[in-house]
Amino acid sequence: MIARRTILSLLALGIGSAPLLMAPLSIADEPPRRAVLPLPAILARVEARYDGTVLDADIRPGKEGRLVYEVRLLSRRGNLLQIRLDAASGAFLEVDGHGFIDALRPGGR
Numbered sequence: 001m002i003a004r005r006t007i008l009s010l011l012a013l014g015i016g017s018a019p020l021l022m023a024p025l026s027i028a029d030e031p032p033r034r035a036v037l038p039l040p041a042i043l044a045r046v047e048a049r050y051d052g053t054v055l056d057a058d059i060r061p062g063k064e065g066r067l068v069y070e071v072r073l074l075s076r077r078g079n080l081l082q083i084r085l086d087a088a089s090g091a092f093l094e095v096d097g098h099g100f101i102d103a104l105r106p107g108g109r
Contacts, residue, residue, distance in 0.1 A: 039057060039069070045085065046085070052076055054073050055073065067088065070082065075099055076103070082096045
């Protein structure tokens with residue numbers, strides 16, 4: 001009888017409902033995920049267009065909520081290029097760095 005009275009008291013105080021308030025978000029509550037191209041496909045696009053060595057690459061949120069791959073490439077002439085590509089389509093968004101025109105492979109435009 002005491003145990004039942006204790007449980008009822010806790011429920012009346014709202015203590016028993018605390019786990020319900022702390023329930024984890026369901027998958028339906030998460031924002032939809034966008035499909036992205038795998039990194040090897042992105043690197044293949046970059047290496048087909050530019051002559052050099054990829055130093056690193058990562059994916060970051062870009063403008064308007066889309067994901068963007070950022071690739072750093074060292075050209076054959078020693079110039080550092082920063083290349084941004086749309087993660088979903090693989091489209092080149094921006095290329096920055098000295099000598100990026102010289103780093104283009106023939107037919108790589």
